[in-house]
Amino acid sequence: KPDNTAFKQQRLPAWQPILTAGTVLPAFFVIGLIFIPIGIGIFVTSNNIREYEIDYTGTDPSSPCNKCLNVSWDSTPPCTCTINFTLEHSFESNVFMYYGLSNFYQNHRRYVKSRDDSQLNGDNSSLLNPSKECEPYRTNEDKPIAPCGAIANSMFNDTLELYRIDNDTRTPITLIKKGIAWWTDKNVKFRNPTGDGNNLTALFQGTTKPVNWPKPVYMLDSELDNNGFINEDFIVWMRTAALPTFRKLYRLIERKNNLQPTLQAGKYSLEITYNYPVYSFDGRKRMILSTISWMGGKNPFLGIAYITVGSICFFLGVVLLIIHHKYGNRNTSADIPN
């Protein structure tokens, strides 16, 4: 004889939602009433963000960088160009300096795979014997490449410098190059090879530099804690972008004191050491200056979307209210003929 339990007899107490205009009305209004303020908040926040962007690819013949358009990886001497620009508004808080690339498919499947995380994590065996995923950038002249793989090989190598032009005087703006990578990347995920002493040259013994690089990985920076695999520019580059148009954090400009904005409105000049060839694949290079809010960079979409959805919900709520008043009582009676 079967047990007479609620479960076996399918008599479990249940919440049986019936979706009718009457029952869901409040939900729509509530959503509307919550979303619209959120949207407004986001929108305002986003609008308060200062952002300035310069395309320095030089496709335009009038552009100062037009001359560098057809550079290759190892052109010597490096092509340099200077672009002057004017900030209309001052940037009050900390400014983030990005370089942006367009039409650069850093998310190509094989490109994304072309790295060896173990090697980057400082694993000595991987250092000398990189993963097969790095092919064809695994070895060069029978020496293992460090860091191996296409991502590292194609590392962004333009140098950007920012000057404030104040009455024909060029004052360089201090660009901080540390703190641009994720803390976990810098401190956990990326490690230099371990060994005796701190001599990176010795540690990277037996490896060779990536093909496109002008100098080996242990000469990326003069500071020890920003050199080798834990070089932050390198780490930032290694975090492959999700979309073909992306920006990557390049430098930080910290606000010096509370009295004056980080970047005042005025004239500035951007000096570029143009190394990175993007013209071949119709790419674009940009420099972006942006302040940051709690929600990151400037993006009006989220705010507008919230406001729109909130409004739609509110509107639907009204429609449902009408429907409910017109047809709602039909539900409670079962005597509608088939």
Place this chain on the structure above:
Amino acid sequence: MADPIRWARYRWQRLISTEGREVSSSSNSSSKRYQSSKTASKHRIVIPCLGHFKEEYEKVSKLYMNNKIRTTKYTLLNFIPRNLFEQFHRVANLYFLFLVVLNWVPLVEAFQKEITMLPLVVVLTIIAVKDGLEDYSKYKLDKQINNLLTKVYSRKEKKYIDECWKNVSVGDFIRLSRNEIIPADMVLLYSSDLDGICYIETASLDGETNLKQRQVVRGYSEQVSEIDPEKFSSRIECESPNNDLSRFRGFVEHSNKDRVGLSKENLLLRGCTVRNTEAVVGIVVYAGHETKAMLNNSGPHYKRSKLERKVNSDILWCVLLLILMCLTGAVGHGIWLSRYSEIPFFNIPGPDGKLIPPALAGFNMFWTMIILLQVLIPISLYVSIEIVKLGQIYLIQNDIDFYHEKTDSTIQCRSLNIAEDLGQIQYIFSDKTGTLTENKMVFRRCSIAGQEYCHEENAKRLESYQEMDSEDEDSADAQYASLNHMSKRRGHNCRAVNESLKKKSLDQLSGSYPVAGRENSASDVPHAGHVAFSSRIETDVVPDTQLLEKFSQISSHSYQQSEDAVSKLSLETTYIIDFFLALAICNTVVVSVPNQPRQKMRHSSLGRMPIKSLEEIRQMFQRLSVRRLSSSPLPSIKESSSESPNSFVSKLSIFKMKLASPALDGAAQRAAEPHNPDSPENPQLSEELDMVNVAAGSEHHSAGSSVKGSSPLSKLCYEAESPDEAALVHAARAYKCVLQSRTPDQVTVDFTGLGSLTFQLLHILPFDSVRKRMSVVVRHPVSNKVVVYTKGADSVMMDLLGTASEGTKNSEMEQKKIKERTQKHLDDYARRGLRTLCIAKKVMSNEEYTEWLNHHFLAETSIDNREELLLESAIRLETKLTLLGATGIEDRLQDGVPDTIQALRKAGIKIWMLTGDKRETAVNIAYACKLLEPDDKIFTLKSQSRDVCALVMNKILEGIQKNTSAKKTKSQKLGNVSASPTTQAPAFSAGLVIDGKTLEHVLHDSLQNIFLDLTEKCRAVVCCQATPLQKSVLVRLVRNKLKAMTLAIGDGANDVSMIQVADTGVGILGQEGMQAVMASDFAISQFRHLRKLLLVHGHWCYTRLTNMVLYFFYKNVAYVNLLFWYQFFCGFSGTSMTDYWILILFNLLFTSVPPIVYGVLDKDVSAEILMQIPQLYVMSQKSVAYLPSTFWITLLDAFYQSLVCFFVPYFTYYGSDIDIFSFGNPINTAALFIILLHLLIECKSVTWIHAVVIVGSILFYFVFTLAFGATCKTHNPPSNPYWIMERHMTDPVFYLVCLLTTCVALLPRYLLRVLQGTLFPSPVMRAKHLDKLIPEEQREAIKRWKDDCVVNCRMEFQVTSGSSSSATGAVSEEESIASVLPTSKTPLQFCSRGGLVEEVSLSDIQDESGNTNSLSSERTVFLNLSKETNSDSYGSSNCCAKVSQRTSEEGKSAISLAGLNTEQV
């Protein structure tokens, strides 16, 4: 012959596995093995393992298998390879294997190689574990069976020793005792039974619980002592092992080269049980897998549900979609590549340093895409469907409403994968006896000599039984006691004692068979099943007081009365005596005593006969013979039809066999000698002679039979061929006319008042469906006259009655009066739905008998057309009968049958009743169970030729069409007037009754379509006299031609074929064994359970599974499309923005359990509402939940949701410094929320289980991703999502994105459901509202709902009657006639009875009108036409004249053309 084999197969399956489905095709292995051993020779030679043939034995026995069986598929060693092999027979698994292999090709590799294997490995593992467990349980059972013990003769020890079954080999001698199971097929060499008979119960093979006889091999039966294996010096040659249960050929060759044939009668089959025989010895001829039982054991049939077929087709759509998407990817990648004149450095060259051309890259990308988007084809869907079905079956099996206390049984789901088909049934084909009725024949009423005895107390008893049904045993006993008490008060002390005794004996009986072996313990046969047809309700008959009084007068004081006073009374008395004698004798009931071998019941007639009463008996019968009514010949014997020849032959063969037995021959011979001119003048002498005769006879035939002097009356147990017979014998017993014993040549009946009488049994003319009667010819022990007792259907019996030519005019009048009155009673019985039988007798003088006997022998010995001659002979005997009376036996409808049928019909299910019974009974039952309604028009189809049949059907169709069109116009008019909204085509309530022979024509190819047209117009169809084959053909016809979902329900062996043909087979655990249950997909104990099974569980299972499947499609499409959209932004390079572990586990872990819970537990409407509003069933029946449009809408929604889910994050993060996996994380998380909340929207009821599972899934996802993010630095190249989730958890934008995405994605679906619920609520929706109401309101609402329907119907009906009463213009002529015709009913009836030729004036469509209360057994006009009258009778009707001409050309001697009744109230 195929059917019994199949039954055996199912039975065996069940033996091997406790769960129906587990058994898989183990036969494959066994038959293969058998093949190999078969090569030896066509025949097999069996040589005893002993002495004389030792060398030869060694040689031969190697060729044969021993008795060890192995039904498992796997061994420990081959499990993994073999299971994998089996699993990769599934196309889906092959597809996924292909993907895995594909991923190993470096050029197209999308994920890491190992990871694609994961889903496949998980699925394979789950299935392998399941298979392994099943196989293990089989292994355990095998072991158990193999280790059963039996007694095998050992040469060393010169005695029978215990051996395991598995050690038995061909040529072994085995000795079995009572109730032991036969371990292997063996030839019977010795039986402790004196006649060399062994009884076996084949329930385990074919489910039949009645006992079968097996004979010792000729030549061995004469041996008195047990056979000594040492001295057995013969060899047995027999055919090679085969699976034909009904055939066994071979011979025994003795050492002197004499050969004795062997037949199936000599073979004891493995798995059967020895019953009622103390000991048997046999020699094993087939062992192990070569036994017939094992050879019949093949795998279960695998039914695929309609939904599953639909799912498969939709999966094909998904495949198409997948290919489309992959093509897009391939083409896109090609274009993307060709856009670059120079190689961009993010496009990595191949290993050889060269880049492949865009076209080839595109081609490679196609395969990469297939791997990437593989989840579109839901691999987990199959596993989930199986799990959900298991869950649903579990819940069905645990439904307490299916529990039947009386039989202690609940529903058995034998087929695990068609539960959802229960929700889509359109046609139900139901057996009648045992399915709609209880198949418990209860003696209700009788009429003797024109006097009715209505047995009111008996009726009361039945009612009390009915009440008892619902109460438990204690109170039942109490009631029973009170019943006893009641009868005591009425002065039937003896009876009461008897009853209680009987009760006890029955109790003993039910417990008497020890649970022998595993078979019985595993079987769920109710206890009652062991004893055929003898539940208490049937055995106890409370006698009618009036009748009992009369009866007791016979024994007490009737003979003291003066001759004058006696005259009237005694005539009636003799009638009564004869009536009960006929009840007791005229049958083939086997008498046995439980716990004792049945043949030991012979009595020395002299010893038992109380001499004291002899005188009285003699006087009594003397009186009877004086008034004996010898009858004059009646002209015509109307046997217009010849029933199916097969059954006829088989019945006759029984007949022959009986006659052929030497003992009977002797008796007949002796009887044939006119040795004793016995006459009433010389009573003393005749009686003495008779006594001597009888005694001698009994001594002769039962030489050496042990005598059991004091056999307790009450312990007798009757086993009858049919329950009707048993009911009659039990009825006779209630009147102290107790059938004591029956042997092939004599019958002993015990009269309490008179002592026991032993009748010499001369002939039994068994029942056959042509004659529709059976007769027993006995020599009366007192009068020494030859007496024929006949019982049969009233329709034939009434014509065989003779008129009293010898008697006075007075008695002739008397006879006529009796006949008329009896007929009246019979009609009354039929109206009450009782099964009627007429009882008649005939006394023959010795001369008459001798004459007949000579003819009969001629018939018997003739070679050509013996059957016909025997039939003729039987007909010659059964004439000039004297009507004794009639009986009414009730086959009660099961509880709740009418309600169930009504509910099922409201649910839009068409119900056909297919029965082997005759038309009258079938129609009566159909009315009783509301299959036919009083308001229905009934068309009866009964014709002899195909052309007539076609004509009649066309006519009916026309009539219906006219009717409906008239109705339509009328209703439109009505609609205009009253603005009634019901203008849709009204349901025409018509019923069709069709009989077996007509069915044959109708099922012919040319008529099938018109027949189906016709049946589609009818609400109910009753097919009577249908053979099992016809039943299955009908089901197949409807299933294939109408593409309808069919359900067949039945309880007996004759229903097996239709149960197997139907989409869903339901067996009823009934009185008739287990065959139907074996073949069925679901086994229930009561017909009424069908209501909940279909309306509630069918609906639930269907909607649940449908919704789950749709949800699965949605889920997979929605999720996979996220990846697809991303391809547009990564150059169609096949990148996934989610870590592939999470990608794979998303389907496997995070979102797999909620849909399963949803599929098992979702409840759109409560059971109560579903039961009360059967109309809701239509929703699932018409697949409303899963239309093609539903599928596409679901896919569309999935596309929309995936678009939202991808592009909201896309625009949010556009141009930012987001990296791939940080971009994928919010998308994935939002997708999880969307997919789970979507489920919540679709859920109709959310229990704590749902809540736990959904919340659990979300938590699990977060825990997993957090843990994964925290640990995965380098282990998972190239996508180490290190710290991504952690970072996002602290990022408000992440939450904002998830929230917005989820809301926007779900908004349309939510809105759709809301609008649907508000503006166009489906009936299910409205029913759901009822659930929320308080009980009173609910009741009101349900009533209103029902009223709606009733009002609709009534309106339609009024329209009909309106149109007919107006009778203007074209409105069917028939109906106008119908209103005129009611008076014609009686003469028509009369004519048919009298067998006169009736002229049909109008056409072949004869209308008849009458209300249902005057349901007559003769609804149809029966015409028996001879050739000569053909043209005359049909001359007036043009069309029919043609028809008859055509038929006479065909050489038909008679046409029984039926009319077609259009009945209208």
